[in-house]
Amino acid sequence: MIIKNNFEISLDKFINFALYDKKKGYYMQKSPFGRKGDFITAPNISRMFSEMIAIWILGFWENLGNPKKINLVELGAGNGEMMKILLETFKKFPMFFDSCNFLIHEKSLKLKKIQKDKLDKDKIIWITDLKEIKKFPTIFIANEFFDAMAIKQFIKKRDIWFERYVIFKNKKKAFFNEKSFNMSKFEKEIGYNISKNQKFIEYSLVGVSYLKKITDMIKKNNGGLLIIDYGYMEKKMKNTLKSISNHKHSNVLENIGKSDITHNINFYLFKKIIDQLGGLKDLITTQGSFLVKLGIKNRAEIISQNQNFSKKADIYYRLKRLIDDKEMGNLFKVMFIKKKNNKYKLGFN
Numbered sequence: 001m002i003i004k005n006n007f008e009i010s011l012d013k014f015i016n017f018a019l020y021d022k023k024k025g026y027y028m029q030k031s032p033f034g035r036k037g038d039f040i041t042a043p044n045i046s047r048m049f050s051e052m053i054a055i056w057i058l059g060f061w062e063n064l065g066n067p068k069k070i071n072l073v074e075l076g077a078g079n080g081e082m083m084k085i086l087l088e089t090f091k092k093f094p095m096f097f098d099s100c101n102f103l104i105h106e107k108s109l110k111l112k113k114i115q116k117d118k119l120d121k122d123k124i125i126w127i128t129d130l131k132e133i134k135k136f137p138t139i140f141i142a143n144e145f146f147d148a149m150a151i152k153q154f155i156k157k158r159d160i161w162f163e164r165y166v167i168f169k170n171k172k173k174a175f176f177n178e179k180s181f182n183m184s185k186f187e188k189e190i191g192y193n194i195s196k197n198q199k200f201i202e203y204s205l206v207g208v209s210y211l212k213k214i215t216d217m218i219k220k221n222n223g224g225l226l227i228i229d230y231g232y233m234e235k236k237m238k239n240t241l242k243s244i245s246n247h248k249h250s251n252v253l254e255n256i257g258k259s260d261i262t263h264n265i266n267f268y269l270f271k272k273i274i275d276q277l278g279g280l281k282d283l284i285t286t287q288g289s290f291l292v293k294l295g296i297k298n299r300a301e302i303i304s305q306n307q308n309f310s311k312k313a314d315i316y317y318r319l320k321r322l323i324d325d326k327e328m329g330n331l332f333k334v335m336f337i338k339k340k341n342n343k344y345k346l347g348f349n
C-alpha cells in the first residue's frame with residue numbers, strides 16, 4: 001500500500017496494513033516473541049502449557065473414536081514453539097502420532113521460515129488456505145490467533161453510528177477520524193443484529209469469516225476448534241484496541257509496522273454467532289481453570305522433582321503466570337466449539 005498525504009482508510013484496513021503489509025507489516029518483518037521481542041505468549045512462557053494442550057487433544061481424539069485419519073491444524077503458529085512441544089509429546093503416543101496429519105496455517109513468511117527451521121519439515125504441512133485441509137475429522141487450535149485479526153470499530157453518537165477511520169496527514173503522522181455509517185445495511189450483510197443495546201462495537205470481518213469456515217468443516221467432517229485468547233464474556237462491547245511494543249502499551253498510530261496491534265475478543269459475540277450458525281455447541285472457561293483441570297499443577301510438581309531451588313522457583317513462577325487470576329489465568333479464556341451432539345468436556349467440567 002502506498003501512503004500519500006491525507007490518505008484515509010478504515011481501521012481494519014489500517015491494522016491489516018500495519019501488521020501484514022508484505023514490506024512494512026509488523027508480523028512480516030520480525031519475530032515478536034520473548035524477552036527480546038515485544039510480547040510473550042503462553043507456549044513461550046512454559047512447555048507445560050503446550051503439554052496440557054497435547055493431553056486435551058489426545059482426549060478429544062479418543063472421544064472422536066480414535067479415528068485412523070485425523071488433522072491437527074494450528075492457526076497462526078508464531079515461532080512454532082507450541083507445535084514443537086506437541087510433536088515431542090505425541091511421539092510418546094504412536095497410535096495418535098501415526099494417525100495425525102499435522103498442519104500449520106501461517107500468514108507471515110518470516111514466521112513460516114522460523115517454524116520451518118525449528119520443526120520437522122517432513123511431518124508438517126504448511127497451508128495457505130483452509131480449503132487444502134483433507135476431509136478427515138479436524139482439531140483446530142488457535143492460541144492468540146483471533147486477537148491478531150483486524151477489527152472495525154463503530155461508535156454511536158446521538159443515535160447515529162460512525163465508523164472509525166485513520167487519516168495519514170503524511171507518511172509519518174496519522175490520526176483517528178470518524179465517518180457516518182449505515183449500520184442497518186451492514187447488519188443485513190453480516191446477517192447479525194450487532195448493534196442491539198450497544199454504544200460501541202468492535203467487529204472483525206476476517207475473524208468471523210474464519211469462524212464460519214472452520215465451523216462449517218467441523219459440521220461436515222467432525223472435530224472441533226479450541227480458541228485460547230484474551231477476552232471478555234460480557235455482552236456490552238468496549239474499546240479494547242491496543243498496541244504493544246517492548247512489553248509495554250504504546251500508541252496505535254505511532255511506530256506503525258514496528259509494534260503489535262491487538263484487541264480483546266468478545267466471547268459473547270462469538271457465542272452468539274456460533275448459536276446462530278446452528279448444529280454446534282460451545283464451552284467456555286478461563287485459561288487458569290482449564291489448565292488446572294488438565295493437571296498442570298501435577299505436571300509442575302513432577303518436572304520440579306530433583307531440580308535445584310532456582311530451577312524449581314522458575315517452574316512455579318512460570319506456572320503462576322499461566323494460571324493466576326492476576327496474570328493470564330483469568331484474562332485469557334478458552335472456548336471449545338464442536339458439533340452439537342459431542343460430549344467431550346475435558347478442562348471445562
Ligand SMILES: C[S@@+](CC[C@H](N)C(=O)[O-])C[C@H]1O[C@@H](n2cnc3c(N)ncnc32)[C@H](O)[C@@H]1O
Pocket residue numbers: 027033041042043044075076077078079105106107108111142143144145148149
Ligand atoms: C499473536 S501471534 C500468536 C502466535 C502463536 N500462536 C503463539 O501463541 O505464540 C499471531 C499469529 O497468527 C498469525 N496470523 C495472523 N493472521 C493470520 C492469518 N490470517 N492467517 C494465518 N496466520 C495468521 C501471525 O502471523 C502469528 O503467527
